Amino acid sequence: MNVQKLRIEKGFTVQQLADLSGLSKRTLEEIIRRDKCTVDNAIKIADALEVTLDELCRTED
Helix, strand or coil, X not given: CCHHHHHHHHCCXXXXXXXXXXXXXXXXXXXXXXXXXXXXXXXXXXXXXXXXXXXXHCCCC
């Protein structure tokens, strides 16, 4: 997942992204740390970052 990369590119702090997505800061930190989350949370994060799920979830290997 590209949460951390996209968060930084958009200039959001973890707290700001948590507020925009409706997730708690702790939940967002866990998603960033574990590099996975539920589809529901991925949709919330993608919407907050104004990106597609594909952009959020696909990583270049």
